[in-house]
Amino acid sequence: MERLPILKIGPMLLVSIQVDLRDDMVIALQEDLAERIVDTGARGVVIDITALDIVDSFTGRMLATVAALSRVLDAETVVVGMRPAVAITLVELGLSLDGIKTALDVERGMRLLSSGGGSGR
Amino acid sequence: MTSESFGDLIERCRAAEDELVRQWRTDVAASLRGRVSEIELDKELRDLLDAVLSAVGSPQGSDTRSPAFGEVRALLVELSRSRALQGFSPRETAIGVFALKRAVRESVGAGPEFQAFSDVIDELGLFTFETYAKAREEVISNQAEQLLELATPVVKLWHGVVALPLVGTLDSARAQVVMEKLLQTLVDTGSEYAIIDITGVPAVDTQVAQHLLKTIVAARLMGAQCIISGIRPQIAQTIVALGIEFGDIPTKATLADALMLALGRSGVDVAAEMTKRGL
Numbered sequence: 001m002e003r004l005p006i007l008k009i010g011p012m013l014l015v016s017i018q019v020d021l022r023d024d025m026v027i028a029l030q031e032d033l034a035e036r037i038v039d040t041g042a043r044g045v046v047i048d049i050t051a052l053d054i055v056d057s058f059t060g061r062m063l064a065t066v067a068a069l070s071r072v073l074d075a076e077t078v079v080v081g082m083r084p085a086v087a088i089t090l091v092e093l094g095l096s097l098d099g100i101k102t103a104l105d106v107e108r109g110m111r112l113l114s115s116g117g118g119s120g121r
Numbered sequence: 122m123t124s125e126s127f128g129d130l131i132e133r134c135r136a137a138e139d140e141l142v143r144q145w146r147t148d149v150a151a152s153l154r155g156r157v158s159e160i161e162l163d164k165e166l167r168d169l170l171d172a173v174l175s176a177v178g179s180p181q182g183s184d185t186r187s188p189a190f191g192e193v194r195a196l197l198v199e200l201s202r203s204r205a206l207q208g209f210s211p212r213e214t215a216i217g218v219f220a221l222k223r224a225v226r227e228s229v230g231a232g233p234e235f236q237a238f239s240d241v242i243d244e245l246g247l248f249t250f251e252t253y254a255k256a257r258e259e260v261i262s263n264q265a266e267q268l269l270e271l272a273t274p275v276v277k278l279w280h281g282v283v284a285l286p287l288v289g290t291l292d293s294a295r296a297q298v299v300m301e302k303l304l305q306t307l308v309d310t311g312s313e314y315a316i317i318d319i320t321g322v323p324a325v326d327t328q329v330a331q332h333l334l335k336t337i338v339a340a341r342l343m344g345a346q347c348i349i350s351g352i353r354p355q356i357a358q359t360i361v362a363l364g365i366e367f368g369d370i371p372t373k374a375t376l377a378d379a380l381m382l383a384l385g386r387s388g389v390d391v392a393a394e395m396t397k398r399g400l
Contacts, residue, residue: 082342088335091339
């Protein structure tokens with residue numbers, strides 16, 4: 001099964017989603033991420049969804065789950081690079097992803113994590 | 122019915138063509154009041170007359186929907202479209218066809234076969250009017266689209282701060298365009314702050330508020346923050362009376378206040394910027 005790579009950059013983990021997500025990949029990602037956070041003691045997770053142009057409610061819930069999961073493991077999640085169409089879809093689906101931090105791009109997302117504040121909600 | 126029903130009307134029309142066109146042109150020109158040049162009009166009418174006469178002379182001469190009338194219809198479509206685009210009234214457009222009847226009666230004379238010819242012209246007149254109306258509808262829908270585009274500019278106020286001055290009523294269609302445009306601009310310019318100025322929105326009801334909230338939540342999902350500004354006293358009263366909650370979205374009375382807030386949050390030192398640019 002295809003697995004999404006999780007890169008470690010300094011005290012953070014970076015997940016860049018470059019392919020169309022399947023449900024089994026999403027579940028594998030949640031498991032892998034939890035493991036990597038524990039292994040590396042990472043304090044932040046950046047999820048880059050720039051290449052994602054289709055979302056469904058499952059993907060939306062995945063983002064919320066990943067955020068909740070990392071919070072339990074004392075790491076913060078930032079979702080970066082969401083496309084306008086994706087944002088509109090999520091809003092229409094009623095998934096406002098409360099409690100997840102967001103940023104326009106990876107760079108800003110990392111800055112947000114290292115400053116430890118910013119657009120937290 | 123065949124061309125026999127028109128008798129020798131067509132031959133007589135052909136024979137008196139010059140006189141006929143002159144008469145026709147005079148009638149049409151009177152209603153157009155010089156907005157189309159004589160030469161242009163002459164050519165238009167001659168082409169049309171020629172097409173009408175050959176169509177009427179064909180075996181299916183009384184059925185305007187038959188293939189024989191293809192050329193006539195094409196000419197009429199062209200004529201009524203151009204008239205509609207130039208802003209002529211329906212009357213001025215239709216008279217171009219109906220005046221042919223008078224011209225034929227006066228220059229050729231009304232025989233018993235004139236009634237059949239007149240029916241054909243009436244049909245063609247109605248066809249012209251239909252095309253005219255269609256062309257006008259196209260113009261209107263195009264304009265509505267352009268208005269939608271024009272009415273939603275996104276302006277850059279500062280590096281990383283864009284403003285969206287909303288003017289006019291915000292219905293669902295417009296809200297959609299506004300939302301998409303704002304979000305796309307955020308991506309294109311990499312701006313982290315968006316100020317939505319509602320000074321020009323005449324009334325805020327629950328629906329408008331709903332649209333605004335959706336836009337703001339979508340912008341947040343992308344990692345940008347929105348500030349609402351330009352809330353007039355009456356609007357503030359309405360918002361409170363309707364029980365609309367903006368939650369933790371900052372709202373300001375004026376665009377200036379909103380800009381100050383955005384600059385403050387993004388940590389811009391305006392004085393230092395000005396010195397750097399030599400202002």
